[in-house]
Amino acid sequence: MALLSPGFHRRRPEGEADAGDRLPPGQYLTDGFPVLSAGPTPRIIPASWSFTVENENGQKTSWSWQEFMDLPQETPTVDIHCVTRWSKFGTSWQGVSLDTLLENVETDAGYAVFHSHGGYTTNVPLEEITDGKAWIVHTFDGEPLDPEHGGPARGLIPHLYFWKSAKWVQGVRLLDHDDPGFWETAGYHNHGDPWREERYAWA
Numbered sequence: 707m708a709l710l711s712p713g714f715h716r717r718r719p720e721g722e723a724d725a726g727d728r729l730p731p732g733q734y735l736t737d738g739f740p741v742l743s744a745g746p747t748p749r750i751i752p753a754s755w756s757f758t759v760e761n762e763n764g765q766k767t768s769w770s771w772q773e774f775m776d777l778p779q780e781t782p783t784v785d786i787h788c789v790t791r792w793s794k795f796g797t798s799w800q801g802v803s804l805d806t807l808l809e810n811v812e813t814d815a816g817y818a819v820f821h822s823h824g825g826y827t828t829n830v831p832l833e834e835i836t837d838g839k840a841w842i843v844h845t846f847d848g849e850p851l852d853p854e855h856g857g858p859a860r861g862l863i864p865h866l867y868f869w870k871s872a873k874w875v876q877g878v879r880l881l882d883h884d885d886p887g888f889w890e891t892a893g894y895h896n897h898g899d900p901w902r903e904e905r906y907a908w909a
């Protein structure tokens with residue numbers, strides 16, 4: 707027996723017509739914004755927040771909240787993909803490009819590790835966060851980023867699974883060698899490309 711009567715066409719909500727091309731394999735779309743945190747939510751006030759880039763020789767460059775907010779701001783609108791299989795289309799953010807933050811940093815490093823208040827870390831090859839591919843963001847949907855989602859500021863590397871986007875970020879270390887982070891040492895894939903389903907190290 708046919709489950710659909712003749713002439714019935716499933717209608718997709720506006721804007722989802724190309725979900726097939728836009729949705730990486732094994733993912734489903736959500737309109738919500740799930741919270742995934744490995745520990746408690748740290749409460750950090752902007753006045754005591756700073757961001758530090760440390761190069762492979764230990765040289766540090768830091769911005770206070772005000773200095774960070776005075777840097778050129780960008781407003782990326784991007785799709786995000788969590789390894790637990792939810793994806794969210796068209797999320798809009800405001801923040802500073804890693805290109806801007808790395809502009810005056812002297813480095814021959816090939817790798818980077820983001821580190822967060824609370825001890826979370828995540829590693830990426832440096833080329834994954836340059837050329838307009840990554841930001842430190844402080845605003846989501848026009849509002850200051852909620853603490854649950856990483857406020858006052860988090861990493862945003864949308865072309866990799868969302869665990870690479872460190873919440874409550876406080877800095878990035880540049881290294882001449884790879885140094886797997888929190889989930890990467892716990893069995894997640896070292897790279898995490900959602901289009902190649904790089905979910906787990908053993909898969």
Ligand SMILES: Nc1nc2c(c(=O)[nH]1)N[C@H]1C(S)=C(S)[C@@H](COP(=O)(O)O)O[C@H]1N2
Binds near residue numbers: 743745789824873
């Ligand atoms: N500091 C920190 N950053 C983190 C995490 C975390 O536990 N701690 N979880 C990661 C994971 S697994 C995901 S899917 C996203 C979730 O972000 P959200 O809670 O804003 O959806 O943050 C990533 N960044």
Ligand SMILES: [Mo]
Binds near residue numbers: 742788790868869
């Ligand atoms: Mo995740």
